[in-house]
Amino acid sequence: MERQKNKVIQIPRGNIISEGYGLGTLRVLKRKKTTEKQFINLEDIKLAAKTLSSELSKIISDPSLPKEVQEISQVHQLLLEDPFLWKKLEDASADGKIMIEDYKYIRDEIISLLLSTGNPLIQQRVDDIKDLFRNLLLESPEGLDNLKSNVVYSEEFFPSDIIKLSTLGVKALLSTQGSHTTHAAILARAFEIPYIIRLPDLSEYEGKTVFVDAVIGRIVIDPDDANIREFEKITKRYTKEKEKIEKYGRLKFDDIKIMANISVPQEIEVAKRKGADGIGLFRTEFLFVGRDNPPSEEEQYLVYKKALETFYPEEVVIRLLDIGGDKKLEYLPVDDEENPFLGLRGIRLLLKHKEILKTQLRALLRASPYGNLSVLVPMVTLPEDIKGLLRIIHETKEDLLTEGRKIGSFKLGIMVEVPSIIWLIDKINPHIDFVSIGTNDLTQYIFAADRNNPSVSKYYQDEHEIIFEIITTIAEKARNFNLPVSVCGELAGKEDAVEILLQFGVKKFSVSSFKVPFIKRKIYEIQTVKKGNMKAKTSDDPSLLS
Numbered sequence: 146m147e148r149q150k151n152k153v154i155q156i157p158r159g160n161i162i163s164e165g166y167g168l169g170t171l172r173v174l175k176r177k178k179t180t181e182k183q184f185i186n187l188e189d190i191k192l193a194a195k196t197l198s199s200e201l202s203k204i205i206s207d208p209s210l211p212k213e214v215q216e217i218s219q220v221h222q223l224l225l226e227d228p229f230l231w232k233k234l235e236d237a238s239a240d241g242k243i244m245i246e247d248y249k250y251i252r253d254e255i256i257s258l259l260l261s262t263g264n265p266l267i268q269q270r271v272d273d274i275k276d277l278f279r280n281l282l283l284e285s286p287e288g289l290d291n292l293k294s295n296v297v298y299s300e301e302f303f304p305s306d307i308i309k310l311s312t313l314g315v316k317a318l319l320s321t322q323g324s325h326t327t328h329a330a331i332l333a334r335a336f337e338i339p340y341i342i343r344l345p346d347l348s349e350y351e352g353k354t355v356f357v358d359a360v361i362g363r364i365v366i367d368p369d370d371a372n373i374r375e376f377e378k379i380t381k382r383y384t385k386e387k388e389k390i391e392k393y394g395r396l397k398f399d400d401i402k403i404m405a406n407i408s409v410p411q412e413i414e415v416a417k418r419k420g421a422d423g424i425g426l427f428r429t430e431f432l433f434v435g436r437d438n439p440p441s442e443e444e445q446y447l448v449y450k451k452a453l454e455t456f457y458p459e460e461v462v463i464r465l466l467d468i469g470g471d472k473k474l475e476y477l478p479v480d481d482e483e484n485p486f487l488g489l490r491g492i493r494l495l496l497k498h499k500e501i502l503k504t505q506l507r508a509l510l511r512a513s514p515y516g517n518l519s520v521l522v523p524m525v526t527l528p529e530d531i532k533g534l535l536r537i538i539h540e541t542k543e544d545l546l547t548e549g550r551k552i553g554s555f556k557l558g559i560m561v562e563v564p565s566i567i568w569l570i571d572k573i574n575p576h577i578d579f580v581s582i583g584t585n586d587l588t589q590y591i592f593a594a595d596r597n598n599p600s601v602s603k604y605y606q607d608e609h610e611i612i613f614e615i616i617t618t619i620a621e622k623a624r625n626f627n628l629p630v631s632v633c634g635e636l637a638g639k640e641d642a643v644e645i646l647l648q649f650g651v652k653k654f655s656v657s658s659f660k661v662p663f664i665k666r667k668i669y670e671i672q673t674v675k676k677g678n679m680k681a682k683t684s685d686d687p688s689l690l691s
């Protein structure tokens with residue numbers, strides 16, 4: 146029987162954390178509310194820790210789970226076994242009971258202590274610590290059966306929630322809080338559960354049917370029957386298409402590389418799984434944000450080494466810290482600027498804060514023997530920027546060699562994002578080995594339109610013909626100097642743009658990890674058409690993809 150035509154409820158769009166579609170009943174994640182109690186028994190906390198620890202051990206030793214899940218569970222187990230935590234809890238207890246207030250105080254104290262340890266895995270993981278304390282308070286989600294195969298809303302998701310929800314076949318996740326770089330976000334992507342954040346409180350819609358479109362970031366509450374049939378069709382088409390497309394990640398082309406843009410260490414594995422031919426842009430600023438002090442040389446070294454080893458012999462392009470503009474660091478204050486995007490950004494800032502630059506260079510040079518390293522310099526505007534950097538690289542090398550450290554070889558390249566470079570490339574050429582065109586910033590500087598300001602978005606046109614013209618000019622100049630060129634802005638992830646860029650001689654593209662198979666499919670199709678083999682153009686050609 147046809148349901149009545151409903152009035153579809155419109156909700157403002159949110160931010161996509163993990164792509165996909167989901168249709169189901171909206172359920173709100175409920176948590177046990179022990180915080181309303183005044184005390185908690187130390188014995189109960191110990192029991193919760195024991196149960197949690199054995200759950201984590203099972204996860205860590207389960208080879209069928211994504212690697213990211215095991216890594217994050219290991220962090221949780223380390224935190225759980227920390228004697229400091231248990232001493233604090235023992236000290237705070239009287240007659241085996243701890244006041245909730247004291248318990249929260251200890252949590253906050255540990256959070257600030259961990260933030261000052263200098264260990265990036267811990268510093269960036271305040272959500273893990275909150276998660277752990279929540280679990281020890283027995284505030285873990287309840288009524289999980291109710292969530293099975295449904296769409297789940299929570300004000301905020303924690304990593305352990307995602308691990309639990311992944312076993313329930315949930316259709317999608319919706320939340321008000323969250324960000325792209327939390328462990329919860331990484332896990333949602335690893336489990337491929339569609340996830341949208343920055344939505345209003347959806348509790349009032351509990352029990353209603355909801356369609357989640359985490360491809361454009363919208364949700365539709367209470368769709369009518371015709372809508373549902375349409376959504377089911379879209380979802381089926383998407384799933385079928387995705388299954389076929391994933392196989393394209395395995396393709397390797399003789400002369401074209403589809404590399405990945407990554408921001409956090411956990412994305413190294415995701416990029417590898419999606420078939421990236423190396424890392425084309427490692428945005429290292431995400432190692433520096435959301436903490437009280439910069440990551441140490443050792444921490445950075447371990448992350449860079451992991452990226453290089455994972456992709457060896459493929460190239461890994463690591464961009465020097467690109468802070469300034471819209472990305473700020475509390476511990477690196479910059480005087481108030483009227484136009485931060487035209488101010489102290491990227492290499493301009495690094496040359497003023499040599500201690501930060503030197504630490505990053507030391508970490509990179511020490512990691513260089515472990516793979517095929519390329520170092521990318523952001524916001525280069527004048528040849529002097531590169532000359533200044535080269536002096537510091539030279540000093541850093543000397544220091545490391547004097548200390549008896551091993552250094553491998555590496556390439557040095559610049560981001561083409563400030564327009565002056567279009568005309569200065571011949572002057573910079575003697576000092577560099579490659580260029581990477583960052584179309585996101587290049588577009589904002591060419592059109593004088595802030596990439597984050599919706600009121601000028603009509604001027605921000607990264608597919609405008611003049612952007613292609615500039616790329617052609619750069620590609621031609623670079624070819625004359627034998628400088629390899631890649632494109633690493635959002636434009637590189639647009640299939641039609643890639644087709645045009647290939648004609649201009651661009652052979653290297655760096656795109657979000659999930660786009661790697663899509664772009665490889667596009668190139669495969671272009672190449673098969675070129676060869677005149679129209680039959681092989683079909684996307685499920687098994688001969689090429691086996």
Ligand SMILES: C=C(OP(=O)(O)O)C(=O)O
Nearest residue numbers: 583584585586587633634
């Ligand atoms: C890739 C780019 O850099 P980001 O988006 O990190 O500023 C770009 O500007 O195109």
